[in-house]
Amino acid sequence: MIINSRFFNRSELIGFLALALLLFVILPLSLDIFRLNLVAKYLTYAFVGIGLVLCWGYGGILSLGQGVFFGLGGYCMAMYLKLEASSVENTKIQSTPGIPDFMDWNQLTQLPFFWKPFHSFPITLIAIILVPGIFAFIIGAAMFKRRVGGVYFAIITQAIAAIMTILIVGQQGYTGGINGITDLRTLHGWDIRTDHAKFILYFVEVVLLFACIVAAQFIRLTKLGRILVAMREQEDRVRFSGYSVANFKIFAFCAAAIFAAIGGAMFTLEVGFMSPSFVGIVPSIEMVIYTAVGGRMSIFGAVWGSLLVNFAKTSLSESFPQLWLFGLGALFIAVVLAFPNGLSGIWQDHVQPRIDRLLAARKSKPGNGFSVADGAPAE
Amino acid sequence: MFGDYSLSDLGAIFAMQGFAGLILFSVYVLMALGLAIIFGQMGVINMAHGEFMILGAYVTWMTSSAFQQYLPSLFPGYFFIAMSLAFIASGALGMLVEWALIRHLYKRPLDTLLATWGLSLILQQAYRSVFGAREVGVELPEWMMGSKQVTDTIEVPINGIFVMGLTVLITLAVAYILVFSRWGKQVRAVVQNRVMAGAVGINTEKVDRYTFGLGCGIAGVAGSAFTMIGSTGPTAGQLYIVDTFLVVVFGGAASLVGTIASAFTISQAQSTMEFFLSGSMAKVLTLLAIVAILMMRPQGLFALKVRK
Numbered sequence: 001m002i003i004n005s006r007f008f009n010r011s012e013l014i015g016f017l018a019l020a021l022l023l024f025v026i027l028p029l030s031l032d033i034f035r036l037n038l039v040a041k042y043l044t045y046a047f048v049g050i051g052l053v054l055c056w057g058y059g060g061i062l063s064l065g066q067g068v069f070f071g072l073g074g075y076c077m078a079m080y081l082k083l084e085a086s087s088v089e090n091t092k093i094q095s096t097p098g099i100p101d102f103m104d105w106n107q108l109t110q111l112p113f114f115w116k117p118f119h120s121f122p123i124t125l126i127a128i129i130l131v132p133g134i135f136a137f138i139i140g141a142a143m144f145k146r147r148v149g150g151v152y153f154a155i156i157t158q159a160i161a162a163i164m165t166i167l168i169v170g171q172q173g174y175t176g177g178i179n180g181i182t183d184l185r186t187l188h189g190w191d192i193r194t195d196h197a198k199f200i201l202y203f204v205e206v207v208l209l210f211a212c213i214v215a216a217q218f219i220r221l222t223k224l225g226r227i228l229v230a231m232r233e234q235e236d237r238v239r240f241s242g243y244s245v246a247n248f249k250i251f252a253f254c255a256a257a258i259f260a261a262i263g264g265a266m267f268t269l270e271v272g273f274m275s276p277s278f279v280g281i282v283p284s285i286e287m288v289i290y291t292a293v294g295g296r297m298s299i300f301g302a303v304w305g306s307l308l309v310n311f312a313k314t315s316l317s318e319s320f321p322q323l324w325l326f327g328l329g330a331l332f333i334a335v336v337l338a339f340p341n342g343l344s345g346i347w348q349d350h351v352q353p354r355i356d357r358l359l360a361a362r363k364s365k366p367g368n369g370f371s372v373a374d375g376a377p378a379e
Numbered sequence: 380m381f382g383d384y385s386l387s388d389l390g391a392i393f394a395m396q397g398f399a400g401l402i403l404f405s406v407y408v409l410m411a412l413g414l415a416i417i418f419g420q421m422g423v424i425n426m427a428h429g430e431f432m433i434l435g436a437y438v439t440w441m442t443s444s445a446f447q448q449y450l451p452s453l454f455p456g457y458f459f460i461a462m463s464l465a466f467i468a469s470g471a472l473g474m475l476v477e478w479a480l481i482r483h484l485y486k487r488p489l490d491t492l493l494a495t496w497g498l499s500l501i502l503q504q505a506y507r508s509v510f511g512a513r514e515v516g517v518e519l520p521e522w523m524m525g526s527k528q529v530t531d532t533i534e535v536p537i538n539g540i541f542v543m544g545l546t547v548l549i550t551l552a553v554a555y556i557l558v559f560s561r562w563g564k565q566v567r568a569v570v571q572n573r574v575m576a577g578a579v580g581i582n583t584e585k586v587d588r589y590t591f592g593l594g595c596g597i598a599g600v601a602g603s604a605f606t607m608i609g610s611t612g613p614t615a616g617q618l619y620i621v622d623t624f625l626v627v628v629f630g631g632a633a634s635l636v637g638t639i640a641s642a643f644t645i646s647q648a649q650s651t652m653e654f655f656l657s658g659s660m661a662k663v664l665t666l667l668a669i670v671a672i673l674m675m676r677p678q679g680l681f682a683l684k685v686r687k
Contacts, residue, residue, distance in 0.1 A: 146675070154424075158621055289496075325503065333480065
């Protein structure tokens with residue numbers, strides 16, 4: 001079903017290779033393990049960003065609740081890790097050994113039923129994909145079938161993010177409350193807190209990230225991706241042509257949710273805890289910002305956006321905590337007003353043409369006559 | 380959950396919680412009125428609405444401090460001056476924002492959301508830098524303190540009554556302005572058909588600016604009223620913004636009656652449940668119910684019947 005004969009065109013291939021070079025070679029070689037772990041943390045948002053490019057950039061569905069799916073994936077992973085960390089030997093000082101410590105503090109004497117499946121590693125891995133996927137399907141089916149879209153969808157997903165946070169914070173005994181699920185130690189018997197483990201986890205994450213990039217690129221290039229774009233531009237025409245608009249939207253939303261969940265699960269592994277502060281309205285909107293800064297139409301842009309904005313956030317808030325929010329706010333406004341297509345848009349409009357012209361000039365000098373100046377743009 | 384209470388107790392509980400709900404209702408209505416004008420009439424998603432409200436609250440706080448220090452004899456009446464100042468400050472900032480930011484984005488409603496979110500971050504940090512991160516409380520004048528005993532078991536706070544009275548007045552004023560005044564008619568004309576309104580000689584840009592300013596100004600008044608019942612911090616606005624949007628959407632975006640009805644339903648449901656369940660569960664259930672109803676009836680409770 002691939003319409004383009006090539007999976008990546010030339011400039012996409014260059015972008016892909018450049019990103020691979022940076023993430024696989026340059027960063028691991030040049031950064032110490034603490035900074036590399038930070039990069040890993042930033043990259044978890046890139047998963048969300050890729051999902052948002054599909055669902056927002058291509059599908060035109062702005063979801064302000066991606067934090068929910070990020071959190072669901074993260075919590076699934078955290079529940080498994082927490083159960084492993086609170087084995088009977090580890091928790092024998094509690095009044096009920098064998099259950100997570102926060103449950104014991106909240107006078108629970110039994111493991112709640114929805115925690116039980118997370119004793120098993122394979123079930124956890126399936127749950128990380130399925131739980132957010134099904135949740136997104138329910139939300140998407142309920143809304144898109146009734147043709148709720150645009151602004152209303154954004155507001156409702158935002159409300160869902162709010163509900164989720166309040167629920168997690170309120171149900172302390174079951175979820176760990178505002179502190180979240182902390183003190184995670186091992187993954188299937190393998191200690192995730194050592195530097196070596198963090199190094200390996202970084203590579204696992206980057207491999208997963210590239211898998212997601214390829215998956216997203218695949219979706220984008222098939223007929224499905226074309227329909228998403230068509231839907232964004234003229235929803236009614238697509239509907240009149242006999243396509244079920246709702247189903248395509250549900251698909252895009254579910255795909256974005258699953259990408260976000262993978263990011264969330266990796267986040268838990270990299271950072272070692274999960275808390276409601278990554279679920280609510282503020283983090284959800286920040287994730288949209290990373291995507292907007294990188295370029296809502298560009299998969300690679302989303303990765304770059306997550307990396308750069310988070311890097312700026314860390315370095316600015318370390319040195320000028322006062323300035324950071326001003327900077328972030330101004331960045332938002334600037335991106336929306338002046339560069340709606342973000343960094344990738346700037347690249348495409350200003351940098352790429354120059355490179356092409358340069359290459360064309362060099363090629364035409366030997367006098368072989370043809371020019372590649374109007375080669376395919378990056379996206 | 381009703382088992383432990385006698386019938387008269389239950390009556391008193393419902394009455395008192397109902398009254399607490401009415402105060403919440405007043406804040407919701409004031410917040411949502413401004414938003415209903417901006418979102419419902421202009422289609423702009425103003426995520427910084429909460430920050431305009433907080434600006435009003437800070438203006439009120441500054442006015443009350445100034446009165447305490449320089450004009451203690453006039454202190455009992457400071458609130459009315461503070462309220463006008465809050466309206467002017469928030470309204471002026473609103474018009475500035477419309478001119479600098481919003482007018483470039485009328486064709487991209489989702490982008491107004493992102494841009495105003497950026498604006499809200501900047502405003503929050505500005506409040507934090509200027510007023511400090513700690514919450515500030517306003518000292519109430521004597522006559523607003525205390526409560527009124529209605530029956531043996533029911534008593535209602537006076538500041539609550541005052542805020543409610545204020546809400547009714549402001550709502551009536553806004554309704555009057557929008558429905559009967561010349562300017563209100565222009566606003567509605569621009570909303571219904573921008574090109575045609577321009578063709579008959581209405582300065583649509585000016586109308587937009589004043590409409591946005593009015594919405595923000597009402598938010599400022601809401602913030603002013605908010606100081607009567609709670610303290611103000613730099614991020615307090617963010618707590619209310621989602622609720623307020625739900626109120627507006629639930630009511631039907633372009634309908635002021637709908638906004639009031641939905642603010643009433645939501646605040647009453649929440650405060651009644653709050654007594655029996657924990658606060659967080661009450662909120663979760665209320666929000667879930669709204670989301671569920673919105674999924675079944677996306678156009679809200681009171682939708683204008685329009686063909687598209």
